[in-house]
Amino acid sequence: xxxxxxxxxxxxxxxxxxxxxxxxxxxxxxxxxxxxxxxxxxxxxxxxxxxxxxxxxxxxxxxxxxxxxxxxxxxxxxxxxxxxxxxxxxxxxxxxxxxxxxxxxxxxxxxxxxxxxxxxxxxxxxxxxxxxxxxxxxxxxxxxxxxxxxxxxxxxxxxxxxxxxxxxxxxxxxxxxxxxxxxxxxxxxxxxxxxxxxxxxxxxxxxxxxxxxxxxxxxxxxxxxxxxxxxxxxxxxxxxxxxxxxxxxxxxxxxxxxxxxxxxxxxxxxxxxxxxxxxxxxxxxxxxxxxxxxxxxxxxxxxxxxxxxxxxxxxxxxxxxxxxxxxxxxxxxxxxxxxxxxxxxxxxxxxxxxxxxxxxxxxxxxxxxxxxxxxxxxxxxxxxxx
Amino acid sequence: xxxxxxxxxxxxxxxxxxxxxxxxxxxxxxxxxxxxxxxxxxxxxxxxxxxxxxxxxxxxxxxxxxxxxxxxxxxxxxxxxxxxxxxxxxxxxxxxxxxxxxxxxxxxxxxxxxxxxxxxxxxxxxxxxxxxxxxxxxxxxxxxxxxxxxxxxxxxxxxxxxxxxxxxxxxxxxxxxxxxxxxxxxxxxxxxxxxxxxxxxxxxxxxxxxx
Numbered sequence: 001x002x003x004x005x006x007x008x009x010x011x012x013x014x015x016x017x018x019x020x021x022x023x024x025x026x027x028x029x030x031x032x033x034x035x036x037x038x039x040x041x042x043x044x045x046x047x048x049x050x051x052x053x054x055x056x057x058x059x060x061x062x063x064x065x066x067x068x069x070x071x072x073x074x075x076x077x078x079x080x081x082x083x084x085x086x087x088x089x090x091x092x093x094x095x096x097x098x099x100x101x102x103x104x105x106x107x108x109x110x111x112x113x114x115x116x117x118x119x120x121x122x123x124x125x126x127x128x129x130x131x132x133x134x135x136x137x138x139x140x141x142x143x144x145x146x147x148x149x150x151x152x153x154x155x156x157x158x159x160x161x162x163x164x165x166x167x168x169x170x171x172x173x174x175x176x177x178x179x180x181x182x183x184x185x186x187x188x189x190x191x192x193x194x195x196x197x198x199x200x201x202x203x204x205x206x207x208x209x210x211x212x213x214x215x216x217x218x219x220x221x222x223x224x225x226x227x228x229x230x231x232x233x234x235x236x237x238x239x240x241x242x243x244x245x246x247x248x249x250x251x252x253x254x255x256x257x258x259x260x261x262x263x264x265x266x267x268x269x270x271x272x273x274x275x276x277x278x279x280x281x282x283x284x285x286x287x288x289x290x291x292x293x294x295x296x297x298x299x300x301x302x303x304x305x306x307x308x309x310x311x312x313x314x315x316x317x318x319x320x321x322x323x324x325x326x327x328x329x330x331x332x333x334x335x336x337x338x339x340x341x342x343x344x345x346x347x348x349x350x351x352x353x354x355x356x357x358x359x360x361x362x363x364x365x366x367x368x369x370x371x372x373x374x375x376x377x378x379x380x381x382x383x384x385x386x
Numbered sequence: 387x388x389x390x391x392x393x394x395x396x397x398x399x400x401x402x403x404x405x406x407x408x409x410x411x412x413x414x415x416x417x418x419x420x421x422x423x424x425x426x427x428x429x430x431x432x433x434x435x436x437x438x439x440x441x442x443x444x445x446x447x448x449x450x451x452x453x454x455x456x457x458x459x460x461x462x463x464x465x466x467x468x469x470x471x472x473x474x475x476x477x478x479x480x481x482x483x484x485x486x487x488x489x490x491x492x493x494x495x496x497x498x499x500x501x502x503x504x505x506x507x508x509x510x511x512x513x514x515x516x517x518x519x520x521x522x523x524x525x526x527x528x529x530x531x532x533x534x535x536x537x538x539x540x541x542x543x544x545x546x547x548x549x550x551x552x553x554x555x556x557x558x559x560x561x562x563x564x565x566x567x568x569x570x571x572x573x574x575x576x577x578x579x580x581x582x583x584x585x586x587x588x589x590x591x592x593x594x595x596x597x
Contacts, residue, residue: 108484108485108486108511109484110483110484110485110535110537110538110541111484111537111538111540111541112483112484114540116537116540118537120535122486189489190449190489190492193445193446193449193489194446194449194450194453196446197400197446197447197450198450240445240565241565241582242439242582242583243438243441243444244441244444245444245445246444246445246446247443247444247446247447250444250446283441302568327536328536328565328566329566329568329570329571332536333570333571333574365535365536365537366537367536367537367540
């Protein structure tokens with residue numbers, strides 16, 4: 001931590017607010033809120049793209065991202081799971097690289113040459129897209145296997161954060177426990193949606209391969225960590241900006257059983273489950289609760305029907321929420337006072353009685369002014385105390 | 387039930403083969419192709435739009451309806467051209483530079499094609515230069531820009547600036563769409579408008595063109 005007065009001044013406000021409100025460890029705070037009881041302040045989770053991590057680390061004079069998280073009062077630490085020891089990912093002459101599922105990926109740069117330059121790894125080609133029959137799909141030779149991972153270090157990776165922090169096993173963005181996402185990577189997005197209407201057997205065949213993999217993988221992760229994971233996170237985007245991507249009936253037909261299976265496995269090991277989905281999923285929430293989901297993550301406020309106040313009133317007794325901060329409009333385009341008003345609204349709406357972790361609805365994106373990110377964390381501490 | 391009503395219903399239900407069969411039948415029965423388009427396919431699309439808006443149908447059903455319309459239009463096209471009926475409008479569409487997400491853009495493209503538009507789809511990761519060159523060459527009524535991420539939406543500003551520099555801005559209407567787009571962003575960057583979903587894009591553009 002750099003001690004020059006300029007950095008000390010920048011850190012002053014957050015330090016002052018934290019000193020007044022904090023009486024628990026991060027882990028105690030998070031687990032208390034998860035039990036729907038009020039801790040000392042609302043637990044804070046953090047999602048930001050690497051470019052923003054770097055800018056914030058520099059701005060506050062921290063020597064590492066870990067130090068930044070400590071300073072900001074972020075209560076959760078991510079565990080990315082076991083180490084990959086399978087065959088090396090195949091590289092192709094066109095620059096694409098195959099992922100865990102044999103899907104060709106490429107790095108796409110946006111905002112090239114500007115202040116908001118960044119990149120994402122995107123699907124370049126879906127290997128099952130052109131296949132027409134179940135037999136062809138069954139013959140695919142790159143279904144992922146739980147044997148491709150070394151589970152021996154994952155316990156130690158989690159242990160280093162205990163007892164202070166709350167550890168979330170998040171997996172990797174591209175390999176996170178899910179059903180629909182790998183299906184879309186393997187088959188393509190449009191063909192997947194068309195299959196849901198025209199070729200149910202194809203959906204079921206691909207889905208079953210995906211579920212088999214994650215069931216085997218997660219059993220081995222949970223066994224290996226011996227209680228060192230506090231929260232298991234899975235994620236599958238089924239919501240869009242103006243409504244769910246697919247109907248509740250279709251989700252029940254194809255995905256509900258797998259969703260519950262994943263939750264049941266974590267619960268067998270005593271681990272609560274958080275589920276990430278972007279977008280409007282309001283009409284799915286009763287089914288999520290019925291399946292035993294503990295925490296619903298994202299609450300994208302600019303999506304239809306995802307107002308945190310209404311969701312808390314309707315479902316807050318039965319489920320914990322994580323998220324609620326808008327990265328689409330308020331953070332990139334608003335002013336610091338808009339950011340503060342957004343935090344206050346979410347805190348007033350969702351913090352009573354516990355059951356709320358505050359966080360952005362997705363990664364804070366590279367086009368977000370630094371002053372807004374600073375205002376966000378200051379407001380977390382200003383309005384989060386009980 | 388008359389044939390046009392059945393076409394409308396088959397579009398709403400996303401029955402691709404049924405829409406094609408009924409369109410062929412209607413042509414055989416010498417129903418004017420403009421009636422098949424406007425009183426069958428587009429009426430179906432209007433219902434699809436309201437069902438989508440009130441969350442009665444979702445992306446799979448929207449996609450099926452779009453595909454059905456596109457296929458039906460391919461059947462109508464020779465007759466429309468023979469009868470000297472001009473396209474409903476010309477559109478150039480693409481996903482902006484730095485963004486490779488195209489399911490929304492593809493559905494918009496399909497639905498406009500199925501509504502009788504001549505659509506030039508430039509695909510994904512399209513540079514401002516490419517859009518503007520195509521606008522110069524094709525002289526479309528509508529330029530449609532799509533994106534998924536918030537940082538990539540900033541590439542839309544480059545397209546509008548370049549249109550202004552080339553004195554093309556007042557020659558084409560710019561409509562924008564994608565998850566992080568709203569009216570406020572559209573106003574901010576000087577687009578003509580935005581649409582939250584493909585059917586409402588058709589509604590908006592039809593109104594712009596006085597149809």
